[in-house]
Amino acid sequence: MTHTHTLADPRVETAISRMFELSARDETAQAQLPPGALESMAPQELADAAAGIYMPISADGGKLLYNLVRAIRPATVVEFGMSYGISTLHLAAAVRDNGTGRVITTELSKEKIAAARGTFAETGLDDLITVLEGDARETLAGIEGPLELVLLDGWKDLCLPVLRMLEPRLRPGALVVADDIDQFEGPMRPYLDYVRDPANGYQNVSFPIEDGMEISCRL
Ligand SMILES: C[S@@+](CC[C@H](N)C(=O)[O-])C[C@H]1O[C@@H](n2cnc3c(N)ncnc32)[C@H](O)[C@@H]1O
Structure with a gap:
Protein backbone atom coordinates (compact mmCIF):
# COMPACT_ATOMS: atom_id res chain seq x y z
CA MET A 1 0.00 0.00 0.00
CA THR A 2 1.34 3.45 -0.91
CA HIS A 3 1.01 6.16 1.71
CA THR A 4 0.99 9.71 0.51
CA HIS A 5 1.23 13.04 2.31
CA THR A 6 0.70 16.68 1.52
CA LEU A 7 4.41 17.60 1.26
CA ALA A 8 4.45 15.25 -1.74
CA ASP A 9 1.46 16.99 -3.35
CA PRO A 10 2.89 18.33 -6.64
CA ARG A 11 1.53 21.84 -5.94
CA VAL A 12 3.23 21.95 -2.53
CA GLU A 13 6.42 20.26 -3.68
CA THR A 14 6.73 22.64 -6.64
CA ALA A 15 6.19 25.75 -4.50
CA ILE A 16 8.70 24.64 -1.84
CA SER A 17 11.35 23.65 -4.42
CA ARG A 18 10.90 26.93 -6.28
CA MET A 19 11.33 28.98 -3.10
CA PHE A 20 14.37 27.00 -1.95
CA GLU A 21 15.92 27.58 -5.38
CA LEU A 22 15.25 31.32 -5.15
CA SER A 23 16.68 31.39 -1.63
CA ALA A 24 20.03 30.35 -3.10
CA ARG A 25 20.43 34.06 -3.97
CA ASP A 26 20.06 35.12 -0.33
CA GLU A 27 23.77 35.60 0.27
CA THR A 28 24.12 38.03 -2.64
CA ALA A 29 21.01 39.94 -1.55
CA GLN A 30 22.17 40.01 2.08
CA ALA A 31 25.50 41.49 1.02
CA GLN A 32 23.58 44.50 -0.28
CA LEU A 33 22.13 45.37 3.13
CA PRO A 34 23.83 48.38 4.75
CA PRO A 35 26.72 47.35 7.02
CA GLY A 36 25.52 46.57 10.56
CA ALA A 37 21.87 46.48 9.39
CA LEU A 38 21.02 43.45 11.52
CA GLU A 39 22.17 45.15 14.70
CA SER A 40 21.13 48.73 14.03
CA MET A 41 17.87 48.82 12.06
CA ALA A 42 14.40 48.86 13.67
CA PRO A 43 12.36 45.65 13.04
CA GLN A 44 10.12 47.11 10.31
CA GLU A 45 12.98 48.95 8.59
CA LEU A 46 15.03 45.73 8.52
CA ALA A 47 12.05 43.71 7.26
CA ASP A 48 11.57 46.17 4.38
CA ALA A 49 15.28 46.24 3.55
CA ALA A 50 15.39 42.42 3.64
CA ALA A 51 12.18 41.91 1.63
CA GLY A 52 14.09 40.15 -1.14
CA ILE A 53 15.76 37.68 1.21
CA TYR A 54 14.07 34.35 1.97
CA MET A 55 16.13 33.29 5.04
CA PRO A 56 14.26 29.97 5.17
CA ILE A 57 14.49 27.04 7.51
CA SER A 58 16.55 24.19 6.07
CA ALA A 59 14.96 21.37 4.07
CA ASP A 60 15.52 19.00 6.99
CA GLY A 61 14.20 21.60 9.43
CA GLY A 62 11.01 21.70 7.38
CA LYS A 63 10.66 17.93 7.51
CA LEU A 64 11.26 17.97 11.26
CA LEU A 65 8.49 20.55 11.70
CA TYR A 66 6.15 18.45 9.57
CA ASN A 67 6.82 15.39 11.73
CA LEU A 68 6.43 17.29 15.02
CA VAL A 69 3.06 18.66 13.93
CA ARG A 70 1.93 15.19 12.82
CA ALA A 71 2.95 13.71 16.17
CA ILE A 72 1.43 16.41 18.38
CA ARG A 73 -1.74 17.06 16.35
CA PRO A 74 -1.98 20.64 17.63
CA ALA A 75 -5.23 22.57 17.37
CA THR A 76 -3.20 25.76 16.89
CA VAL A 77 0.30 26.21 15.50
CA VAL A 78 1.79 29.68 15.86
CA GLU A 79 4.68 30.96 13.75
CA PHE A 80 6.68 34.12 14.43
CA GLY A 81 8.42 35.09 11.15
CA MET A 82 6.77 33.76 7.97
CA SER A 83 8.96 35.33 5.27
CA TYR A 84 7.84 33.79 1.94
CA GLY A 85 6.21 30.88 3.74
CA ILE A 86 8.52 27.88 3.33
CA SER A 87 8.18 26.89 6.99
CA THR A 88 4.47 27.81 6.96
CA LEU A 89 3.83 25.36 4.11
CA HIS A 90 5.51 22.53 6.04
CA LEU A 91 3.40 23.31 9.11
CA ALA A 92 0.18 23.59 7.10
CA ALA A 93 0.88 20.39 5.13
CA ALA A 94 1.08 18.51 8.45
CA VAL A 95 -2.11 20.17 9.70
CA ARG A 96 -3.83 19.08 6.46
CA ASP A 97 -2.68 15.48 6.98
CA ASN A 98 -3.79 15.55 10.62
CA GLY A 99 -7.26 16.52 9.44
CA THR A 100 -7.52 19.04 12.25
CA GLY A 101 -5.90 22.30 13.35
CA ARG A 102 -4.81 25.63 11.92
CA VAL A 103 -1.66 27.72 11.46
CA ILE A 104 -1.42 31.35 12.55
CA THR A 105 1.62 33.15 11.20
CA THR A 106 2.88 36.70 11.27
CA GLU A 107 5.12 38.88 9.09
CA LEU A 108 6.23 42.51 8.88
CA SER A 109 7.04 42.75 5.17
CA LYS A 110 4.04 43.60 2.97
CA GLU A 111 5.92 42.39 -0.09
CA GLU A 133 0.26 41.50 9.09
CA GLY A 134 2.49 43.50 11.38
CA ASP A 135 4.72 43.16 14.41
CA ALA A 136 4.30 39.81 16.18
CA ARG A 137 4.52 41.58 19.51
CA GLU A 138 1.16 43.13 18.64
CA THR A 139 -0.43 40.70 16.18
CA LEU A 140 0.07 37.65 18.42
CA ALA A 141 -0.84 39.45 21.63
CA GLY A 142 -4.51 38.49 21.48
CA ILE A 143 -4.49 34.97 20.03
CA GLU A 144 -6.32 32.37 22.04
CA GLY A 145 -4.64 29.39 23.64
CA PRO A 146 -3.95 26.71 24.44
CA LEU A 147 -0.97 26.72 22.08
CA GLU A 148 0.72 23.41 21.37
CA LEU A 149 3.43 24.21 18.83
CA VAL A 150 5.23 27.51 18.35
CA LEU A 151 7.94 28.24 15.76
CA LEU A 152 10.10 31.25 16.58
CA ASP A 153 11.90 32.40 13.43
CA GLY A 154 11.57 36.20 13.34
CA TRP A 155 14.31 38.67 14.25
CA LYS A 156 16.39 36.85 16.81
CA ASP A 157 16.45 39.52 19.52
CA LEU A 158 12.63 39.38 19.58
CA CYS A 159 12.36 35.62 20.18
CA LEU A 160 12.47 36.02 23.96
CA PRO A 161 9.87 38.83 24.18
CA VAL A 162 7.55 36.88 21.86
CA LEU A 163 8.00 33.70 23.89
CA ARG A 164 7.32 35.52 27.16
CA MET A 165 4.16 37.02 25.64
CA LEU A 166 2.85 33.62 24.46
CA GLU A 167 4.04 31.66 27.51
CA PRO A 168 0.85 31.90 29.60
CA ARG A 169 -1.02 30.28 26.70
CA LEU A 170 1.34 27.29 26.21
CA ARG A 171 -0.23 24.07 27.37
CA PRO A 172 1.96 21.64 29.35
CA GLY A 173 3.77 19.50 26.77
CA ALA A 174 3.73 22.27 24.14
CA LEU A 175 6.84 22.46 21.96
CA VAL A 176 8.59 25.73 21.17
CA VAL A 177 11.06 25.51 18.27
CA ALA A 178 13.59 28.30 17.71
CA ASP A 179 15.58 28.29 14.46
CA ASP A 180 19.17 29.41 13.75
CA ILE A 181 20.49 29.10 17.29
CA ASP A 182 24.06 28.47 16.07
CA GLN A 183 24.12 31.05 13.27
CA PHE A 184 22.86 33.83 15.54
CA GLU A 185 24.52 32.75 18.77
CA GLY A 186 24.87 36.34 20.06
CA PRO A 187 21.33 37.68 19.48
CA MET A 188 19.86 34.30 20.56
CA ARG A 189 21.83 34.24 23.84
CA PRO A 190 19.15 35.82 26.11
CA TYR A 191 16.55 33.43 24.66
CA LEU A 192 18.75 30.37 25.10
CA ASP A 193 19.75 31.37 28.64
CA TYR A 194 16.08 31.75 29.50
CA VAL A 195 14.74 28.45 28.14
CA ARG A 196 17.76 26.52 29.45
CA ASP A 197 17.32 27.81 33.00
CA PRO A 198 15.38 25.00 34.76
CA ALA A 199 13.62 27.61 36.90
CA ASN A 200 11.73 28.77 33.80
CA GLY A 201 9.92 25.49 33.15
CA TYR A 202 11.27 23.98 29.93
CA GLN A 203 13.02 20.73 28.99
CA ASN A 204 15.39 21.53 26.12
CA VAL A 205 17.28 19.86 23.35
CA SER A 206 19.55 21.61 20.82
CA PHE A 207 18.84 19.79 17.61
CA PRO A 208 21.87 19.73 15.29
CA ILE A 209 20.09 20.53 12.06
CA GLU A 210 21.81 23.01 9.71
CA ASP A 211 22.04 26.25 11.78
CA GLY A 212 20.64 24.54 14.87
CA MET A 213 17.15 24.40 16.32
CA GLU A 214 16.39 24.65 20.02
CA ILE A 215 13.38 22.52 20.87
CA SER A 216 11.87 23.35 24.25
CA CYS A 217 9.07 21.39 25.86
CA ARG A 218 6.83 23.34 28.26
CA LEU A 219 6.69 21.47 31.57
C1 LIG B 1 14.28 34.05 9.13
S1 LIG B 1 12.94 34.79 8.28
C2 LIG B 1 11.66 33.59 8.45
C3 LIG B 1 11.83 32.41 7.55
C4 LIG B 1 10.61 31.52 7.48
N1 LIG B 1 10.26 31.00 8.78
C5 LIG B 1 10.87 30.37 6.53
O1 LIG B 1 11.32 29.31 6.96
O2 LIG B 1 10.67 30.58 5.33
C6 LIG B 1 12.45 36.01 9.44
C7 LIG B 1 11.20 36.78 9.02
O3 LIG B 1 10.61 37.31 10.20
C8 LIG B 1 10.04 38.56 9.91
N2 LIG B 1 9.95 39.29 11.18
C9 LIG B 1 10.99 39.71 11.92
N3 LIG B 1 10.57 40.33 13.03
C10 LIG B 1 9.22 40.30 12.98
C11 LIG B 1 8.20 40.80 13.84
N4 LIG B 1 8.50 41.46 14.95
N5 LIG B 1 6.91 40.54 13.53
C12 LIG B 1 6.60 39.87 12.39
N6 LIG B 1 7.52 39.40 11.52
C13 LIG B 1 8.81 39.61 11.81
C14 LIG B 1 11.04 39.18 8.92
O4 LIG B 1 10.47 40.19 8.14
C15 LIG B 1 11.49 37.96 8.11
O5 LIG B 1 10.76 37.84 6.92
Whole structure:
Protein backbone atom coordinates (compact mmCIF):
# COMPACT_ATOMS: atom_id res chain seq x y z
CA MET A 1 0.00 0.00 0.00
CA THR A 2 1.34 3.45 -0.91
CA HIS A 3 1.01 6.16 1.71
CA THR A 4 0.99 9.71 0.51
CA HIS A 5 1.23 13.04 2.31
CA THR A 6 0.70 16.68 1.52
CA LEU A 7 4.41 17.60 1.26
CA ALA A 8 4.45 15.25 -1.74
CA ASP A 9 1.46 16.99 -3.35
CA PRO A 10 2.89 18.33 -6.64
CA ARG A 11 1.53 21.84 -5.94
CA VAL A 12 3.23 21.95 -2.53
CA GLU A 13 6.42 20.26 -3.68
CA THR A 14 6.73 22.64 -6.64
CA ALA A 15 6.19 25.75 -4.50
CA ILE A 16 8.70 24.64 -1.84
CA SER A 17 11.35 23.65 -4.42
CA ARG A 18 10.90 26.93 -6.28
CA MET A 19 11.33 28.98 -3.10
CA PHE A 20 14.37 27.00 -1.95
CA GLU A 21 15.92 27.58 -5.38
CA LEU A 22 15.25 31.32 -5.15
CA SER A 23 16.68 31.39 -1.63
CA ALA A 24 20.03 30.35 -3.10
CA ARG A 25 20.43 34.06 -3.97
CA ASP A 26 20.06 35.12 -0.33
CA GLU A 27 23.77 35.60 0.27
CA THR A 28 24.12 38.03 -2.64
CA ALA A 29 21.01 39.94 -1.55
CA GLN A 30 22.17 40.01 2.08
CA ALA A 31 25.50 41.49 1.02
CA GLN A 32 23.58 44.50 -0.28
CA LEU A 33 22.13 45.37 3.13
CA PRO A 34 23.83 48.38 4.75
CA PRO A 35 26.72 47.35 7.02
CA GLY A 36 25.52 46.57 10.56
CA ALA A 37 21.87 46.48 9.39
CA LEU A 38 21.02 43.45 11.52
CA GLU A 39 22.17 45.15 14.70
CA SER A 40 21.13 48.73 14.03
CA MET A 41 17.87 48.82 12.06
CA ALA A 42 14.40 48.86 13.67
CA PRO A 43 12.36 45.65 13.04
CA GLN A 44 10.12 47.11 10.31
CA GLU A 45 12.98 48.95 8.59
CA LEU A 46 15.03 45.73 8.52
CA ALA A 47 12.05 43.71 7.26
CA ASP A 48 11.57 46.17 4.38
CA ALA A 49 15.28 46.24 3.55
CA ALA A 50 15.39 42.42 3.64
CA ALA A 51 12.18 41.91 1.63
CA GLY A 52 14.09 40.15 -1.14
CA ILE A 53 15.76 37.68 1.21
CA TYR A 54 14.07 34.35 1.97
CA MET A 55 16.13 33.29 5.04
CA PRO A 56 14.26 29.97 5.17
CA ILE A 57 14.49 27.04 7.51
CA SER A 58 16.55 24.19 6.07
CA ALA A 59 14.96 21.37 4.07
CA ASP A 60 15.52 19.00 6.99
CA GLY A 61 14.20 21.60 9.43
CA GLY A 62 11.01 21.70 7.38
CA LYS A 63 10.66 17.93 7.51
CA LEU A 64 11.26 17.97 11.26
CA LEU A 65 8.49 20.55 11.70
CA TYR A 66 6.15 18.45 9.57
CA ASN A 67 6.82 15.39 11.73
CA LEU A 68 6.43 17.29 15.02
CA VAL A 69 3.06 18.66 13.93
CA ARG A 70 1.93 15.19 12.82
CA ALA A 71 2.95 13.71 16.17
CA ILE A 72 1.43 16.41 18.38
CA ARG A 73 -1.74 17.06 16.35
CA PRO A 74 -1.98 20.64 17.63
CA ALA A 75 -5.23 22.57 17.37
CA THR A 76 -3.20 25.76 16.89
CA VAL A 77 0.30 26.21 15.50
CA VAL A 78 1.79 29.68 15.86
CA GLU A 79 4.68 30.96 13.75
CA PHE A 80 6.68 34.12 14.43
CA GLY A 81 8.42 35.09 11.15
CA MET A 82 6.77 33.76 7.97
CA SER A 83 8.96 35.33 5.27
CA TYR A 84 7.84 33.79 1.94
CA GLY A 85 6.21 30.88 3.74
CA ILE A 86 8.52 27.88 3.33
CA SER A 87 8.18 26.89 6.99
CA THR A 88 4.47 27.81 6.96
CA LEU A 89 3.83 25.36 4.11
CA HIS A 90 5.51 22.53 6.04
CA LEU A 91 3.40 23.31 9.11
CA ALA A 92 0.18 23.59 7.10
CA ALA A 93 0.88 20.39 5.13
CA ALA A 94 1.08 18.51 8.45
CA VAL A 95 -2.11 20.17 9.70
CA ARG A 96 -3.83 19.08 6.46
CA ASP A 97 -2.68 15.48 6.98
CA ASN A 98 -3.79 15.55 10.62
CA GLY A 99 -7.26 16.52 9.44
CA THR A 100 -7.52 19.04 12.25
CA GLY A 101 -5.90 22.30 13.35
CA ARG A 102 -4.81 25.63 11.92
CA VAL A 103 -1.66 27.72 11.46
CA ILE A 104 -1.42 31.35 12.55
CA THR A 105 1.62 33.15 11.20
CA THR A 106 2.88 36.70 11.27
CA GLU A 107 5.12 38.88 9.09
CA LEU A 108 6.23 42.51 8.88
CA SER A 109 7.04 42.75 5.17
CA LYS A 110 4.04 43.60 2.97
CA GLU A 111 5.92 42.39 -0.09
CA LYS A 112 6.51 38.95 1.45
CA ILE A 113 2.91 38.74 2.67
CA ALA A 114 1.52 39.43 -0.82
CA ALA A 115 3.77 36.80 -2.38
CA ALA A 116 3.07 34.22 0.34
CA ARG A 117 -0.69 34.65 0.08
CA GLY A 118 -0.40 33.84 -3.65
CA THR A 119 1.72 30.77 -2.90
CA PHE A 120 -0.65 29.51 -0.20
CA ALA A 121 -3.59 29.77 -2.63
CA GLU A 122 -1.59 28.02 -5.35
CA THR A 123 -0.86 25.07 -3.03
CA GLY A 124 -4.45 24.74 -1.80
CA LEU A 125 -3.35 25.18 1.82
CA ASP A 126 -4.62 28.74 2.22
CA ASP A 127 -7.76 27.64 4.10
CA LEU A 128 -5.55 26.45 6.98
CA ILE A 129 -3.31 29.52 7.26
CA THR A 130 -4.12 32.87 8.87
CA VAL A 131 -1.54 35.54 8.04
CA LEU A 132 -1.38 38.39 10.54
CA GLU A 133 0.26 41.50 9.09
CA GLY A 134 2.49 43.50 11.38
CA ASP A 135 4.72 43.16 14.41
CA ALA A 136 4.30 39.81 16.18
CA ARG A 137 4.52 41.58 19.51
CA GLU A 138 1.16 43.13 18.64
CA THR A 139 -0.43 40.70 16.18
CA LEU A 140 0.07 37.65 18.42
CA ALA A 141 -0.84 39.45 21.63
CA GLY A 142 -4.51 38.49 21.48
CA ILE A 143 -4.49 34.97 20.03
CA GLU A 144 -6.32 32.37 22.04
CA GLY A 145 -4.64 29.39 23.64
CA PRO A 146 -3.95 26.71 24.44
CA LEU A 147 -0.97 26.72 22.08
CA GLU A 148 0.72 23.41 21.37
CA LEU A 149 3.43 24.21 18.83
CA VAL A 150 5.23 27.51 18.35
CA LEU A 151 7.94 28.24 15.76
CA LEU A 152 10.10 31.25 16.58
CA ASP A 153 11.90 32.40 13.43
CA GLY A 154 11.57 36.20 13.34
CA TRP A 155 14.31 38.67 14.25
CA LYS A 156 16.39 36.85 16.81
CA ASP A 157 16.45 39.52 19.52
CA LEU A 158 12.63 39.38 19.58
CA CYS A 159 12.36 35.62 20.18
CA LEU A 160 12.47 36.02 23.96
CA PRO A 161 9.87 38.83 24.18
CA VAL A 162 7.55 36.88 21.86
CA LEU A 163 8.00 33.70 23.89
CA ARG A 164 7.32 35.52 27.16
CA MET A 165 4.16 37.02 25.64
CA LEU A 166 2.85 33.62 24.46
CA GLU A 167 4.04 31.66 27.51
CA PRO A 168 0.85 31.90 29.60
CA ARG A 169 -1.02 30.28 26.70
CA LEU A 170 1.34 27.29 26.21
CA ARG A 171 -0.23 24.07 27.37
CA PRO A 172 1.96 21.64 29.35
CA GLY A 173 3.77 19.50 26.77
CA ALA A 174 3.73 22.27 24.14
CA LEU A 175 6.84 22.46 21.96
CA VAL A 176 8.59 25.73 21.17
CA VAL A 177 11.06 25.51 18.27
CA ALA A 178 13.59 28.30 17.71
CA ASP A 179 15.58 28.29 14.46
CA ASP A 180 19.17 29.41 13.75
CA ILE A 181 20.49 29.10 17.29
CA ASP A 182 24.06 28.47 16.07
CA GLN A 183 24.12 31.05 13.27
CA PHE A 184 22.86 33.83 15.54
CA GLU A 185 24.52 32.75 18.77
CA GLY A 186 24.87 36.34 20.06
CA PRO A 187 21.33 37.68 19.48
CA MET A 188 19.86 34.30 20.56
CA ARG A 189 21.83 34.24 23.84
CA PRO A 190 19.15 35.82 26.11
CA TYR A 191 16.55 33.43 24.66
CA LEU A 192 18.75 30.37 25.10
CA ASP A 193 19.75 31.37 28.64
CA TYR A 194 16.08 31.75 29.50
CA VAL A 195 14.74 28.45 28.14
CA ARG A 196 17.76 26.52 29.45
CA ASP A 197 17.32 27.81 33.00
CA PRO A 198 15.38 25.00 34.76
CA ALA A 199 13.62 27.61 36.90
CA ASN A 200 11.73 28.77 33.80
CA GLY A 201 9.92 25.49 33.15
CA TYR A 202 11.27 23.98 29.93
CA GLN A 203 13.02 20.73 28.99
CA ASN A 204 15.39 21.53 26.12
CA VAL A 205 17.28 19.86 23.35
CA SER A 206 19.55 21.61 20.82
CA PHE A 207 18.84 19.79 17.61
CA PRO A 208 21.87 19.73 15.29
CA ILE A 209 20.09 20.53 12.06
CA GLU A 210 21.81 23.01 9.71
CA ASP A 211 22.04 26.25 11.78
CA GLY A 212 20.64 24.54 14.87
CA MET A 213 17.15 24.40 16.32
CA GLU A 214 16.39 24.65 20.02
CA ILE A 215 13.38 22.52 20.87
CA SER A 216 11.87 23.35 24.25
CA CYS A 217 9.07 21.39 25.86
CA ARG A 218 6.83 23.34 28.26
CA LEU A 219 6.69 21.47 31.57
C1 LIG B 1 14.28 34.05 9.13
S1 LIG B 1 12.94 34.79 8.28
C2 LIG B 1 11.66 33.59 8.45
C3 LIG B 1 11.83 32.41 7.55
C4 LIG B 1 10.61 31.52 7.48
N1 LIG B 1 10.26 31.00 8.78
C5 LIG B 1 10.87 30.37 6.53
O1 LIG B 1 11.32 29.31 6.96
O2 LIG B 1 10.67 30.58 5.33
C6 LIG B 1 12.45 36.01 9.44
C7 LIG B 1 11.20 36.78 9.02
O3 LIG B 1 10.61 37.31 10.20
C8 LIG B 1 10.04 38.56 9.91
N2 LIG B 1 9.95 39.29 11.18
C9 LIG B 1 10.99 39.71 11.92
N3 LIG B 1 10.57 40.33 13.03
C10 LIG B 1 9.22 40.30 12.98
C11 LIG B 1 8.20 40.80 13.84
N4 LIG B 1 8.50 41.46 14.95
N5 LIG B 1 6.91 40.54 13.53
C12 LIG B 1 6.60 39.87 12.39
N6 LIG B 1 7.52 39.40 11.52
C13 LIG B 1 8.81 39.61 11.81
C14 LIG B 1 11.04 39.18 8.92
O4 LIG B 1 10.47 40.19 8.14
C15 LIG B 1 11.49 37.96 8.11
O5 LIG B 1 10.76 37.84 6.92
